[in-house]
Amino acid sequence: MKEKPTPIKELSDAKQQDLEKNRSYSDNRAMTTDQGLKINDDNNSLKAGDRGSALLEDFILREKITHFDHERIPERVVHARGSGAHGYFKLYKPLNKYTKAKFLNDTTVNTPIFARISTVAGSRGSTDLPRDVRGFALKFYTQEGIYDLVGNNMPVFFIQDAMKFPDLIHAVKGEPHNEIPQAASAHDTFWDFISLMPESMHMIMWAMSDRAIPRSLRMMEGFGVHTFRFINDKNESHFVKFHWKPKLGTHAVLWDEAQKISGKNSDFHKLDLWEAIDQGNFPEWELGVQIIPEADEHKFDFDLLDPTKLVPEEVVPVTPIGKIVLNRNPDNFFAETEQIAFHPGHIVPGIDFTNDPLLQGRLFSYTDTQLSRLGSPNFHEIPINRSIAPVHNNQRDASMRQEINTGKVAYFPNSLGGGCPFQSKIADGGFTSYDERIEARKVRERSTSFADHFSQARLFFDSQTPTEQNHIIKALRFELGKVETVAIRLRTLGLLAQIDNKLATKVAEGLGLEVPQPEKPMNKGVGADADESQEPIQKNQKVKSSDALSMIKNPTLSNTIATRQIAFLCNEGVNDESVENMRNALETAGATVKIIAPHLGTIKTEKGKNLTVDQSYLIAASVLFDGTFIPDGKNSKDLAQMPEVREFINDSFKHCKFIAADNRAKEVLKNTDAKPNTDMGVLTDSANLSKDFIKKLGTHRFWQREKLV
Numbered sequence: 001m002k003e004k005p006t007p008i009k010e011l012s013d014a015k016q017q018d019l020e021k022n023r024s025y026s027d028n029r030a031m032t033t034d035q036g037l038k039i040n041d042d043n044n045s046l047k048a049g050d051r052g053s054a055l056l057e058d059f060i061l062r063e064k065i066t067h068f069d070h071e072r073i074p075e076r077v078v079h080a081r082g083s084g085a086h087g088y089f090k091l092y093k094p095l096n097k098y099t100k101a102k103f104l105n106d107t108t109v110n111t112p113i114f115a116r117i118s119t120v121a122g123s124r125g126s127t128d129l130p131r132d133v134r135g136f137a138l139k140f141y142t143q144e145g146i147y148d149l150v151g152n153n154m155p156v157f158f159i160q161d162a163m164k165f166p167d168l169i170h171a172v173k174g175e176p177h178n179e180i181p182q183a184a185s186a187h188d189t190f191w192d193f194i195s196l197m198p199e200s201m202h203m204i205m206w207a208m209s210d211r212a213i214p215r216s217l218r219m220m221e222g223f224g225v226h227t228f229r230f231i232n233d234k235n236e237s238h239f240v241k242f243h244w245k246p247k248l249g250t251h252a253v254l255w256d257e258a259q260k261i262s263g264k265n266s267d268f269h270k271l272d273l274w275e276a277i278d279q280g281n282f283p284e285w286e287l288g289v290q291i292i293p294e295a296d297e298h299k300f301d302f303d304l305l306d307p308t309k310l311v312p313e314e315v316v317p318v319t320p321i322g323k324i325v326l327n328r329n330p331d332n333f334f335a336e337t338e339q340i341a342f343h344p345g346h347i348v349p350g351i352d353f354t355n356d357p358l359l360q361g362r363l364f365s366y367t368d369t370q371l372s373r374l375g376s377p378n379f380h381e382i383p384i385n386r387s388i389a390p391v392h393n394n395q396r397d398a399s400m401r402q403e404i405n406t407g408k409v410a411y412f413p414n415s416l417g418g419g420c421p422f423q424s425k426i427a428d429g430g431f432t433s434y435d436e437r438i439e440a441r442k443v444r445e446r447s448t449s450f451a452d453h454f455s456q457a458r459l460f461f462d463s464q465t466p467t468e469q470n471h472i473i474k475a476l477r478f479e480l481g482k483v484e485t486v487a488i489r490l491r492t493l494g495l496l497a498q499i500d501n502k503l504a505t506k507v508a509e510g511l512g513l514e515v516p517q518p519e520k521p522m523n524k525g526v527g528a529d530a531d532e533s534q535e536p537i538q539k540n541q542k543v544k545s546s547d548a549l550s551m552i553k554n555p556t557l558s559n560t561i562a563t564r565q566i567a568f569l570c571n572e573g574v575n576d577e578s579v580e581n582m583r584n585a586l587e588t589a590g591a592t593v594k595i596i597a598p599h600l601g602t603i604k605t606e607k608g609k610n611l612t613v614d615q616s617y618l619i620a621a622s623v624l625f626d627g628t629f630i631p632d633g634k635n636s637k638d639l640a641q642m643p644e645v646r647e648f649i650n651d652s653f654k655h656c657k658f659i660a661a662d663n664r665a666k667e668v669l670k671n672t673d674a675k676p677n678t679d680m681g682v683l684t685d686s687a688n689l690s691k692d693f694i695k696k697l698g699t700h701r702f703w704q705r706e707k708l709v
């Protein structure tokens with residue numbers, strides 16, 4: 001029998017109720033066993049006498065310990081460490097010209113979403129700030145079923161074919177004999193593999209750039225990476241690339257900072273996302289698409305199916321289609337963030353795949369991994385994975401089945417069940433795959449159209465500002481410096497030289513090596529019996545430089561200081577007006593102020609008032625803040641004597657952050673690297689210090705302070 005479709009708006013409410021229903025136990029409830037038996041004593045096991053051995057009959061102890069013993073499930077084989085949040089997607093205007101997907105055509109609906117943002121290489125308990133790609137996965141609970149957009153914060157990937165994915169991951173993870181290093185690519189096996197894989201060079205440029213060390217998960221771009229298809233109701237196909245751009249701009253920390261943050265607070269990103277949502281500063285992105293007519297498939301300098309290539313925004317602009325808002329923290333990390341199961345194969349009518357060989361392999365991998373991780377093909381029944389569109393089919397049984405299917409019919413076609421559940425016509429939302437025309441031989445080969453491995457790597461490098469290029473060079477010096485096998489360093493330099501000789505030379509200088517003569521590059525895309533003449537090629541690119549690829553030049557760069565963390569370095573006798581004027585100005589601009597002082601509790605101001613301290617110098621560190629203010633105070637001289645304060649200011653200066661000191665607080669700067677100089681981003685003696693400071697903070701960092709290598 002045909003079920004009456006539930007109105008769209010009710011569905012998102014229904015999802016809400018569904019989630020409410022799954023909230024944890026509220027207060028005022030009696031403690032019970034898993035069988036509902038009220039517990040009288042949860043502190044003591046049942047013993048033979050008060051000093052005797054435990055009794056096997058203690059079913060309460062056994063139930064509790066058994067459950068505990070099985071609390072862990074396998075962590076994700078990649079992307080094990082992640083943070084999640086609920087939110088919604090709001091469409092700006094219908095996209096019916098391109099796609100029939102309902103959630104991309106109805107502007108009256110807020111489609112519920114869950115986002116999980118992750119690092120790739122590290123284990124579940126690893127730091128938030130390794131040099132790594134960030135996974136950025138979005139689950140859309142649409143009225144036509146689940147749609148998963150499982151992307152990254154970089155628009156390209158290391159490899160072209162899924163066949164190489166296990167090799168890539170084995171190479172980057174801790175080395176198998178001693179599982180060292182954790183969450184780091186700076187070691188022999190990673191660079192051994194990379195130096196033999198010229199196709200990875202474009203992604204290596206991204207991974208060595210500051211994109212791999214974001215300031216916040218809220219300040220990262222997201223990309224669908226592959227070329228997908230939009231299909232409209234006339235069954236016309238357009239190629240589509242997905243981008244999502246953060247409202248707060250795209251920002252990063254420096255590598256030295258990242259390493260120090262990992263020590264000071266390895267949950268830095270997790271906490272930042274959690275607190276922002278908790279405080280109502282909901283992270284927001286604009287979802288955009290690059291749309292390419294089917295007829296233009298072969299008009300590019302590269303193959304649209306090659307996931308190591310991007311479509312420059314100068315060639316095909318990104319059209320904003322809606323906004324993504326994250327507005328609710330999960331109630332339970334395990335139930336939601338850990339158990340959520342993404343899959344690029346979860347699509348809805350109006351969206352389809354292309355033959356990108358990396359994507360094609362992913363379509364197999366994700367369900368397979370859920371079986372091992374979540375333990376059952378019924379993982380779709382876990383609340384966070386449930387579709388809000390009704391689910392009816394003849395799939396039955398299996399481990400941990402939740403649904404109690406009724407009736408005796410579990411097959412199709414049937415007459416005993418009235419033909420239900422029935423198949424849907426395309427016009428009624430029945431899914432059909434795009435009927436792409438294919439005439440082909442069955443081959444195990446890489447298309448020659450995938451053979452240009454260096455041109456876009458060069459495009460990326462050439463698009464960066466000198467500061468950003470400097471960071472890439474330093475990152476490569478660091479990573480290759482940690483590689484012990486000199487032959488691997490040399491081989492990598494040989495590949496870098498094919499991107500840019502200046503880049504390779506600068507990296508080589510840091511390693512004390514000469515750039516080797518370019519060897520005939522090996523194209524690892526060809527098999528053992530294949531024609532080795534299939535060498536990598538270099539195609540002339542129409543676009544030579546793209547501002548969208550640089551974080552500093554990026555047109556979406558935002559100068560807001562909203563949600564930025566500013567440290568006030570204080571001690572007893574701090575001036576009341578100096579603190580309050582700056583605090584009011586910063587908070588009005590949306591920043592968060594933290595009072596740092598020698599001890600927790602309160603300190604006395606110059607006027608004798610109590611000022612509440614947020615952090616002591618023992619806990620605070622400059623790397624956890626975006627800017628530093630030293631308020632005027634009668635005891636500034638004492639503050640200047642504190643080594644922790646000097647270290648705070650020196651680090652802040654080293655990391656190109658803005659520093660402001662009011663009146664007598666200039667004294668504090670005396671024994672530090674931060675000499676008062678507005679031109680060097682150290683602000684003092686200004687008639688309007690707060691206004692100037694806010695303006696500078698909006699530019700994120702004072703990069704001119706950094707020496708280029």
Ligand code: HDD
Binds near residue numbers: 117134
């Ligand atoms: Fe993947 C997880 C993104 C290539 C196999 N991948 C995973 C996650 C993200 C991505 C964001 C974490 C999802 C979550 O938060 O639960 N993966 C990508 C992107 C890729 C990519 C953007 C290239 C464009 N992945 C890729 C390939 C394969 C996989 C080529 C295998 C052939 N990925 C997996 C996986 C994971 C996964 C093993 C581990 C946990 C999971 O799926 O649920 O199936």
